[in-house]
Amino acid sequence: TQSTGLADKLQPPFFIAHRGGAARYPEHSMEAYDADAKAGFPIEQDVQLLKDGTPVIIHDSTADRTMTGHGKVKDLTLAQWEKMRIKPIKPGGKPVKPLQLKEVLDKFGGKHLLVPEIKSKDAKNALIESIVKRDLQRDVIVQSFYYEAAVAAAAKDIPTLWLSSDAPSDDKFKAAKSDGITYWGYDESLPPDAVKRAVHAGLKPVAWTVNTVGDARRQFKAGAVGVFTNNPWKLSKAHYG
Ligand code: G3P
Numbered sequence: 001t002q003s004t005g006l007a008d009k010l011q012p013p014f015f016i017a018h019r020g021g022a023a024r025y026p027e028h029s030m031e032a033y034d035a036d037a038k039a040g041f042p043i044e045q046d047v048q049l050l051k052d053g054t055p056v057i058i059h060d061s062t063a064d065r066t067m068t069g070h071g072k073v074k075d076l077t078l079a080q081w082e083k084m085r086i087k088p089i090k091p092g093g094k095p096v097k098p099l100q101l102k103e104v105l106d107k108f109g110g111k112h113l114l115v116p117e118i119k120s121k122d123a124k125n126a127l128i129e130s131i132v133k134r135d136l137q138r139d140v141i142v143q144s145f146y147y148e149a150a151v152a153a154a155a156k157d158i159p160t161l162w163l164s165s166d167a168p169s170d171d172k173f174k175a176a177k178s179d180g181i182t183y184w185g186y187d188e189s190l191p192p193d194a195v196k197r198a199v200h201a202g203l204k205p206v207a208w209t210v211n212t213v214g215d216a217r218r219q220f221k222a223g224a225v226g227v228f229t230n231n232p233w234k235l236s237k238a239h240y241g
């Protein structure tokens with residue numbers, strides 16, 4: 001097992017390309033990921049399973065909003081997924097192929113920092129096994145709203161970001177730290193006091209989804225080490241004191 005990797009080199013302030021950088025490219029498209037890799041931004045993936053257990057990259061639990069097809073992701077066959085395309089976000093744009101987790105790991109693994117999220121609970125084992133099989137434990141940051149999923153990744157020596165919608169208690173922050181979790185992901189609307197308490201417990205706060213320079217400044221000042229943003233190109237150009 002590698003002892004250090006891309007995740008260990010990450011320096012604050014950092015800008016994770018949320019859904020690949022959805023301000024400029026179709027969500028989770030290879031076009032988005034290529035642009036992120038070129039610019040050196042950590043790239044987010046939302047990971048869910050198809051009906052046959054294939055891990056794929058899509059945010060919503062249904063195909064309807066972002067894809068040319070319809071239906072619940074967990075009910076789609078691989079053949080249906082392969083036939084669907086990601087809708088363009090600009091008039092006249094071409095629909096593009098959706099991505100499987102393995103395509104992303106094979107292309108970027110060990111070369112660019114990936115930040116996959118265990119989006120559906122049942123994707124936990126497939127995601128962790130895919131990372132361990134490729135010896136990419138230190139080249140990714142695994143995130144999840146499911147605490148047990150985050151702890152399971154941490155147990156494999158994978159740097160882990162636990163997401164929560166509410167402000168956890170000090171005891172919960174302390175438990176997360178002692179369970180091996182490195183980062184705490186939080187909604188930018190939570191009070192700065194929660195960010196300070198996370199830092200005090202030894203966690204590194206990362207805010208989502210931060211899309212203006214002013215909002216990023218506020219989060220870094222409160223103690224965030226990084227942000228998820230739809231526009232890392234814009235936010236990374238600003239100065240943060
Ligand atoms: O994973 C961080 C952030 O993306 C959480 O919100 O709904 O965009 O996955 P969501």
Ligand code: CA
Nearest residue numbers: 044045046117
């Ligand atoms: Ca996400």
